[in-house]
Amino acid sequence: MNVQTKFHGEIELMANEIYRFESGLPGFLEEKQFCLLTLDDTPFFVLQSTKTKEVAFIVTNPFDVFRDYEVKLTDEVLELLQIETEQDVLTYAILTISDPFNETTANLQAPVIINGSKKLGKQIIMNGSDYRTKHRLIETPTEQGAK
Incomplete structure (x- = not known):
């Protein structure tokens, strides 16, 4: 399948490189299929819609940046994404x-959860947590001193 992308031009994807988001993403409910593309020599990826070139999100593994970050998946999410082991979860x-x-x-309140083996994904919203939608990726010296 050939896909037009926002940052990588036209690329060819194999079926096993496509993740299905049954509910879309908040604000993009019609976008059901995405792929993850690397950004050269960075810890960042592009979560690219396979349908709409302009729908592309820069993402990163939050655990690499925020060491104390915790995500608790509900039974509903585990079932929806068919997650059986921790190794399934991206x-x-x-x-x-x-x-x-x-x-x-970084939006830590609404992480994107993917079952890497089943190729299913969902953006979840962790209501009631202390996480916000805008956590600075790089802390200033003033913020570091405030800890």
């Missing part, structure tokens, strides 16, 4: 890229 945070880059934020 977790990504959607980034809001800013200029300058040190003001870039």
Whole structure:
């Protein structure tokens, strides 16, 4: 399958590279299929819609940046994504890229959860947590001192 992408031009995808989001993503309910593309020499990926070129989100593994980050999956999510083991789970945070880059934020309140083996995904919203939609990816020296 050939797909037009926002950052990589036209690419060819195999069926096993496509993740199905049965409910779409909040604000993009019609977008049901995505792929994950690497961004050269960075810890970031592009969650790219296979349907709409412009629908592409920069994501990263939040555990690489926020060491104390915790995600608790409900039984409903485990069932929906057919998650059987912890090894099935891939977790990504959607980034809001800013200029300058040190003001870039990560949405830790609504991570994207993917079952890597079943190729199923969902963005969940962790209501009642202390996580926000805008956590700075890079802390300033003032923020570091406040801990």
